[in-house]
Amino acid sequence: MALDKATVARIATLARIRVGEDELEPLAAELSGILDWVEQLMAVDTENVPPMTSVAEMTLPMRDDVVTDGNDRDAVLGNAPRTARGFFAVPKVVE
């Protein structure tokens, strides 16, 4: 499966990674190489085989819907590159 430049640009946008125009071509070739190799999976007969959803054969446990943690604002914000008045600070999103 060969990816073209436009597809690489689209998935880079979906993944929120800025990719320079000059990088699109080599990246398309590289990713196509990997996908070509992955393509061999199509040779496996998986008719009536369910996709694996859990590697361990166990039911996910439930717990009571109660507060178990919290009141750690300063610890939560402690690693943030920018904070303001006890919140994470980001570029303006609402005009």
Add this chain to the structure above:
Amino acid sequence: MALNQLTDLTIAAARDGLRAKKFSARELAVAHNGAVQKIRPLNAFITTTPELALEMAAASDTRLAQGGALPLDGIPLAIKDLFCTKGVLTTAGSHILDGFTPPYESTVTEKLWNAGAVMLGKTNLDEFAMGSSTTTSYYGPAENPWRRPGDNRPLVAGGSSGGSAAAVAAHAALAATGTDTGGSIRQPASFCGIVGLKPTYGRCSRWGVVAFASSLDHPGPMTRTVRDAAIMLGAMAGHDPRDSTSAPVAVPDYEAALTGDIRGLRIGIPKEYRIDGMAGEIESLWQSGIGWLRDAGAEPVEISLPTTKYALPAYYVIAPAEASSNLARYDGVKFGLRVDGDSLDDMYQKTRAAGFGAEVRRRVLIGTYVLSAGYYDAYYLKAQRVRTLIARDFAAAFERCDCILTPTAPSAAFAIGEKADDPVAMYLNDVFTVPADLAGLPAISVPAGLSEGLPLGLQIIGRAFDEEMVLRVGQVLEGAAQFAHRPSFIAIDT
């Protein structure tokens, strides 16, 4: 005791020596702090914590003096820099986690500290554990303490737990933690001539381990002997309500499983693991392994794992898919690197472009693609169906055998920079290790021989939650192989 005698100990011997008051935890910590400094040229550590080591050792000495010693009291360990350590820089080998100092401790490291172990520092790894050579680290490659005789080129330590493997092999730590997603404990263990154990999925909690591919990430021990792996696993394992996939099952006494008796066990030899282009020395080492286990009273039986050849391509759909989702959290807002932008989106895109290295970017893009509308069924669901077949292969094989013997890796360590421009060639390193990750099964790599002067491991794969079998057979293999070779670079040599 001389410094080199302290750094040559096993965990078991150090434990006995500490209890017999032959030396103190402080002496052990001082010797290892020195050893960590000596191996700086290997770039095995990203962060060292010598003062913390002395503090923890002092607490161990107090307990030892009072006769209330904990299972790992005074044992100096290196921690892969993927485990969050409270108040100690945790990087995952990535630029994007610049300056991240976790306000909490991972469950596995907390268990180790609660068992009395002493932290020497955080070890180098492939960025976000994505790689098989520890060359994708933002902090530069880790180097293998072994060199090919007559060849001075630095070799890779394997990956992604390459810093941990190098530190243990060069005697700068008695043992280390690793994580294994596609082979990241076992392959570097094989390359550096040490023991690496990937437990069953769910055996060791993933809580506080920086996530790569959540359904495939397995924390585990890296040690110099199988007994040490048993001791360390006992301290790391156990149910953790904070990890919903952590198994609520009791942790057995792994050391007690090392009976040395494997008489009557059926050892599966998968015919599909004889791959084209595999070095003759690996094939012959595998044959030696079969012979050693037969001599010990086990019965080799040929088995078939027909879906094996599709394990790697399935892995390279599933792991990047999970990674692309897990790594969405690195957005320049909550922790780590931020590159300013004109808008929120611009800030996200610039931050992630600057913060992720080439291999991580490649995998996030592949993952995004295989999960995107129109391709999800063809790639992601297809790969998960193949994964079901791989797990079924193992289930069928275990009807006929008690454990499986294979080589750990298709080659010995290669030079730093080799295979760097061909991602698929690099991926092939994990051909023998990936299937056990996809099926969540316990597997150990034990050093078994040399190829052109470099170590090679053999792998034992067991049934889910039967680490005891894997350890027992692994120890018999270790005893028969008599692997006493030492790397060319040892931290404190005689």
